[in-house]
Amino acid sequence: MIDIGSINEIPLGKTKRIELGQGQRVLICNVNGELFAVDDRCTHEDSSLYLGCLKGEIIHCSLHGGQFNVKTGAAVAEPAEGKLKTYRLLLQDQRIYLDLEA
Numbered sequence: 001m002i003d004i005g006s007i008n009e010i011p012l013g014k015t016k017r018i019e020l021g022q023g024q025r026v027l028i029c030n031v032n033g034e035l036f037a038v039d040d041r042c043t044h045e046d047s048s049l050y051l052g053c054l055k056g057e058i059i060h061c062s063l064h065g066g067q068f069n070v071k072t073g074a075a076v077a078e079p080a081e082g083k084l085k086t087y088r089l090l091l092q093d094q095r096i097y098l099d100l101e102a
């Protein structure tokens, strides 16, 4: 588990990008007070989803408009087709912990 910060750092409807090194990035998304973690890399052409827009549980890729459900990682609008990897989060004492094993 990796401590990635305070719950309060990610307001409703916003995202936070976590750099894990070696080019790996994870995006934490606040959907109506629930946090979800997905790879910060669009499966269409590797664009960062951090640059996109979160609307409800759907993140819109800024490059070509592909969309993903951040709860499941499923691609829900073309040209995105491949599923995003999702990660388990543990919340404890107002801190967010990312589980890279799951």
Ligand code: FES
Pocket: 042, 043, 044, 045, 046, 047, 061, 062, 063, 064, 065, 066, 067, 078, 079, 080
């Ligand atoms: S890079 Fe995201 S839809 Fe093309």
